[in-house]
Amino acid sequence: MYSTLIVARMDPSASQDVAGLFTEFDSTEMPRVMGTRRRQLFSYRGLYFHLQDFDSDDGGEAIERAKSDPRFVAISNDLKPFIGAYDPETWRSPSDAMATRFYYWEDSE
Template sequence: MHSTLIVARMASGSDRAVSEIFADFDRTEMPTLMGTRRRQLFAYRGLYFHLQDFEAGDGATRIEQAKTDPRFVAISDDLRPHIQAYDPQTWRSPADAMATRFYHWEASA
């Protein structure tokens, strides 16, 4: 399994609207097309964290490939009033908002 973590800024009180936007999106076939197995959204002091687990492979690449799909464009537009880039001057695509994992541990099976 591969995970990505997107970090951005979220408008105060937007957590419910953002949850509903993703619930609608996740009812489409897009998560399956992207290989998404699990999505978790977190908020902390004005920051937004979007943890997404993928079946296998590179999730960042899958997100980049999906970004031209009309459904992906639509959810991006719907999120715009609620989610802003962490650093708008350097943001060009979702890949610019992805945190870099520098440590990983998991229990043995």
């Protein structure tokens, strides 16, 4: 399994709007097209965390391929009023907002 964590800025009062957009998006075939197995959204003091788990290790590549799909373009545009880049000076695509995992542990039992 492959995971990505996107970090951005979000007004906490927008959480229901953002959840609604993803509820609609995730009811389409797009998660399967992208290989998304699970999506979790978190907020903390004005920050937005988007944790996405993929079936295979090519999750980042799947997102890159999906970026031109009209449904991906639409949700990206729909999220703009609610989600802002963590660092607007360096942000060009979702990959510029992905956190780097530096530790992983999983119960082997």
